[in-house]
Amino acid sequence: MDVLTAINSRASAIRLTEPGPNPEQLKTILTAATHAPDHGRLSPWRFVVLDGPDREILGKAMVDMRLREAPETPAADAEREGLKAMRAPTIVVVAARTTAPSKVPEIERIVAVGAATQNMFLAAHALGLGAMWKTGDAAYDEKVKATLGLDPSDKVVAFLYLGTPASPGTPRETKLEDFVISK
Numbered sequence: 353m354d355v356l357t358a359i360n361s362r363a364s365a366i367r368l369t370e371p372g373p374n375p376e377q378l379k380t381i382l383t384a385a386t387h388a389p390d391h392g393r394l395s396p397w398r399f400v401v402l403d404g405p406d407r408e409i410l411g412k413a414m415v416d417m418r419l420r421e422a423p424e425t426p427a428a429d430a431e432r433e434g435l436k437a438m439r440a441p442t443i444v445v446v447a448a449r450t451t452a453p454s455k456v457p458e459i460e461r462i463v464a465v466g467a468a469t470q471n472m473f474l475a476a477h478a479l480g481l482g483a484m485w486k487t488g489d490a491a492y493d494e495k496v497k498a499t500l501g502l503d504p505s506d507k508v509v510a511f512l513y514l515g516t517p518a519s520p521g522t523p524r525e526t527k528l529e530d531f532v533i534s535k
């Protein structure tokens with residue numbers, strides 16, 4: 353698939369199923385991430401791959417987060433939160449580590465990790481896989497980050513869910529005139 357076709361036909365999958373990316377595909381996807389534009393070549397991206405049973409690490413952390421925030425949450429609702437981690441065979445947690453000494457502003461480092469995430473999405477799409485880019489409260493929770501082995505100062509940019517599209521999404525129609533500001 354050429355790059356323009358990949359960009360213009362990309363959409364979030366509505367439902368993902370097995371199989372997830374195989375090790376070679378995962379390597380291709382992670383390598384694509386590391387080719388994103390990145391001011392100062394600081395490589396601010398960090399990845400935590402949760403495959404198969406490892407997804408329960410995130411699922412349990414999500415349940416614990418919900419019960420910590422709202423202890424009155426019914427157990428079934430808290431469990432439902434944790435099941436989000438099971439909606440794809442593989443999750444790549446994509447984080448920005450913005451602490452390397454440099455004058456490059458933090459926002460630029462985070463944006464670089466956003467670009468890396470898009471590269472991953474496009475690589476997955478080009479490989480015939482589906483993806484969903486999610487964040488939510490868990491992305492900003494210190495304890496969830498610690499459970500994933502991330503530093504408190506790391507910024508989670510994406511939970512990138514990867515798998516086989518059981519129900520693919522529809523690429524959106526865009527109206528350029530809504531976004532191009534005329535002089």
Ligand SMILES: Cc1cc2nc3c(=O)[nH]c(=O)nc-3n(C[C@H](O)[C@H](O)[C@H](O)COP(=O)(O)O)c2cc1C
Nearest residue numbers: 362363364365484485486487488509521522523524
């Ligand atoms: C930084 C970021 C965080 C997002 N977080 C969520 C999320 O938590 N839940 C969600 O449903 N969509 C989230 N989205 C949006 C979807 O991933 C998706 O891109 C959007 O719904 C548009 O659909 P499309 O990807 O099919 O064009 C996020 C997107 C970005 C860029």
